[in-house]
Amino acid sequence: MPSAPGEAQRQTSRLWPDLPIWRDLSTVRPSLARRLVALGVVPALVFAACGGGGNPAPASYPPGAIVVTAESQAFDTAELVVPAGRPFTLVFVNRDSAQHNIAIRTEQGFEGDLVFRFDPISASTVTLEVGPIPAGTYFFLCEAHPFMTGTVIAN
Known part of the structure; x- marks a missing residue:
């Protein structure tokens, strides 16, 4: 019309x-x-x-903290560089419903001396204080999922 x-x-x-x-x-x-x-x-x-999805914005972590995230049965990094001979803060973020943790050892797998570990957690974030680690190369893994591994370099 x-x-x-x-x-x-x-x-x-x-x-x-x-x-x-x-x-x-x-x-x-x-x-x-x-x-x-x-x-x-x-x-x-x-x-x-x-936002409509995607990755959430990173949370506020302590300055200088080493942040490791477990998601989809994998760590988000294969190498951690930490200060040798000084304590440091480790923030562990578990985005899976399965329990994960980090154990740092002097050799790969469950061999060698245990340098640091914390009990497995489910779907949460923990902030941990790690004691001094002497300079050198170490290995980290999730004890519940030994295929989740990486290297720690203390220098």
């Missing part, structure tokens, strides 16, 4: 006959046009601000 000059062409939705569909927002009253645009823009900005 033709419109009078200065009027927007109006149609109705098949699903909601009372809901007008405007073809040309430039001819709609400015206040209504702003509202229609805001209805589209504001939710888009809100959803963008919420």
Whole structure:
């Protein structure tokens, strides 16, 4: 149906006959046009601000902390570099429902002397203080999942 000059062409939705569909927002009253645009823009900005998935932002950890994450039955790093002869902070993040821990040993696997360990945890984060480790190369593993391994370099 033709419109009078200065009027927007109006149609109705098949699903909601009372809901007008405007073809040309430039001819709609400015206040209504702003509202229609805001209805589209504001939710888009809100959803963008919420992130919508992906990796969560990193948490705030103590300065200088060594952070290791266990996720999908794997550590996020294969090598840890720690200060030799000085205590350090280890933050362990377990994103799995399965229990994980870290044991540091002088040799790979369960061989060699135990340098450090903590009890396995499920789906949580722990902050641990690790005593001084002499300079050298060590090995870390999850005792519940011995295929989860890595190297520790103290220098």
